[in-house]
Amino acid sequence: MRKSLIAAVMPLAVLCSHAVGGNLSASVKPVLMGDNARLPKIAIITTGGTIAQKKDETGAAVPAVSGVALISAVPDLLTKANVEIYSLCNEDSSRIKPEVWLRLAKLVDKLVKRKDISGVIVTHGTDTMAEAAFFVDACTSTKKPVVFVGAMRDASDMSPDGPENIMNAMVQAVSPDAKGWGVTVTLNQFVNSAYTVRKTNTNNVETFNSGESGYLGYISTGKVIKYNRPMQDICIGLPEKLEQRVELFMSYAGCDGKAIRRAVDSGVKGLVIEAVGSGNVQENVYKAIKYAKSKGVVVVVTTCVPDGPMIPAYGGPGGGATMAKEGIILSRYLRARKARLLLMLALSNKMPEDQIAKLFQH
Incomplete structure (x- = not known):
């Protein structure tokens, strides 16, 4: 049968x-x-x-x-x-x-x-x-x-x-x-x-x-x-449609940040920046992030390091602690690809930036 x-x-x-x-x-x-x-x-x-x-x-x-x-x-x-x-x-x-x-x-x-x-x-x-x-x-x-x-x-x-x-x-x-x-x-x-x-x-x-x-x-x-219980439980709901203008860039030695600026000028709504260490980026990338913020783009910074919470500890231009003081969202646990999706869903659900920031502290 x-x-x-x-x-x-x-x-x-x-x-x-x-x-x-x-x-x-x-x-x-x-x-x-x-x-x-x-x-x-x-x-x-x-x-x-x-x-x-x-x-x-x-x-x-x-x-x-x-x-x-x-x-x-x-x-x-x-x-x-x-x-x-x-x-x-x-x-x-x-x-x-x-x-x-x-x-x-x-x-x-x-x-x-x-x-x-x-x-x-x-x-x-x-x-x-x-x-x-x-x-x-x-x-x-x-x-x-x-x-x-x-x-x-x-x-x-x-x-x-x-x-x-x-x-x-x-x-x-x-x-x-x-x-x-x-x-x-x-x-x-x-x-x-x-x-x-x-x-x-x-x-x-x-x-x-x-x-x-x-x-x-x-x-x-x-x-x-x-063995274990899940580490986090984030549910922000189903959007009707996706805001897909969320781009992902990395900060690397010598990065000039120009690609980030071009994305902002093209109308991107959200940016995820993959930093190094505990959330540190090149100075030109830092300037590009500030430019994006000035244009109303929501920026989330994460790290390329696979494990460990991203706890900002360094000052200076591009330091994680500097960006945290300036209100730039730092993703404590989520790494770049998943951070991009969470930001995409948050923007699709019309969440304000202060609520989006809370999502990335879990």
């Missing part, structure tokens, strides 16, 4: 994978699998990535596996839950855009509010998975598990990691022990908070970790083992 159902809905999955708007489906309709009334129901949203790719004739991995086919490759899922599959898109995550994440966040928010849905799994490419998970986490508030999962090896690899990762995500999604974690990234058995997770290796299956914050938990022998 399951095979006939899959065959019947395959055209829908293909349609979703090649729909308008950069492979973004115009209308996402669920495909249902499993009808065991004693099992919970889990929604699975597929967006593409390595987990849904195979090597072409040149040996390069390309999108090749529909959402339904991806989930059907893990038949044991249906021993854990009935599933609703939503094929949102089939896109390499290095090319995905924030408007796709907004649509994803709206879908997740809608699903977690349903009483019959116990949790949500999102399959996504690993290149931008940490950003995507953080984006959704910042938009939605729920105690139900929302698990981002992907793969470092494509589906045609000799030993693909995708199926096991999906199965572990399902174990987490149906477990009472996983409630209250917010949005997580779960690969290679380890569970990471969306707030702290980062990709650390270009090709190793154990690529995601949370640095000094540590893992939230571990999936082993069909069980969730809890």
Whole structure:
């Protein structure tokens, strides 16, 4: 019966994978699998990535596996839950855009509010998975598990990691022990908070970790083992549309700040500056930041250093302590890419600058 159902809905999955708007489906309709009334129901949203790719004739991995086919490759899922599959898109995550994440966040928010849905799994490419998970986490508030999962090896690899990762995500999604974690990234058995997770290796299956914050938990022998509680819980709500004129620049030795000034003159609404150390920038970058502030641009300064809170300690032109005294927002924990997304969401929600500043102190 399951095979006939899959065959019947395959055209829908293909349609979703090649729909308008950069492979973004115009209308996402669920495909249902499993009808065991004693099992919970889990929604699975597929967006593409390595987990849904195979090597072409040149040996390069390309999108090749529909959402339904991806989930059907893990038949044991249906021993854990009935599933609703939503094929949102089939896109390499290095090319995905924030408007796709907004649509994803709206879908997740809608699903977690349903009483019959116990949790949500999102399959996504690993290149931008940490950003995507953080984006959704910042938009939605729920105690139900929302698990981002992907793969470092494509589906045609000799030993693909995708199926096991999906199965572990399902174990987490149906477990009472996983409630209250917010949005997580779960690969290679380890569970990471969306707030702290980062990709650390270009090709190793154990690529995601949370640095000094540590893992939230571990999936082993069909069980969730809890280590930690999430470090932060930031939810600022879903905007109707995104203010995307938020740019990211770094301060480096000899940086003249001219690119920042050009961005300001072009009408940018927000800027994130990746500083060094505890929030220190080149003097010309500091002057460019002050220029941006004078034009009404909201500026957030973060650091390139992976771990540790950014506590301003240095004075002088471009010192973190100097900028803090002048009211420039310093991001205590969030690093550049996630800081940009949080600023984008805050501006999209029309938050005043003093409230935005408070967001970055957590």
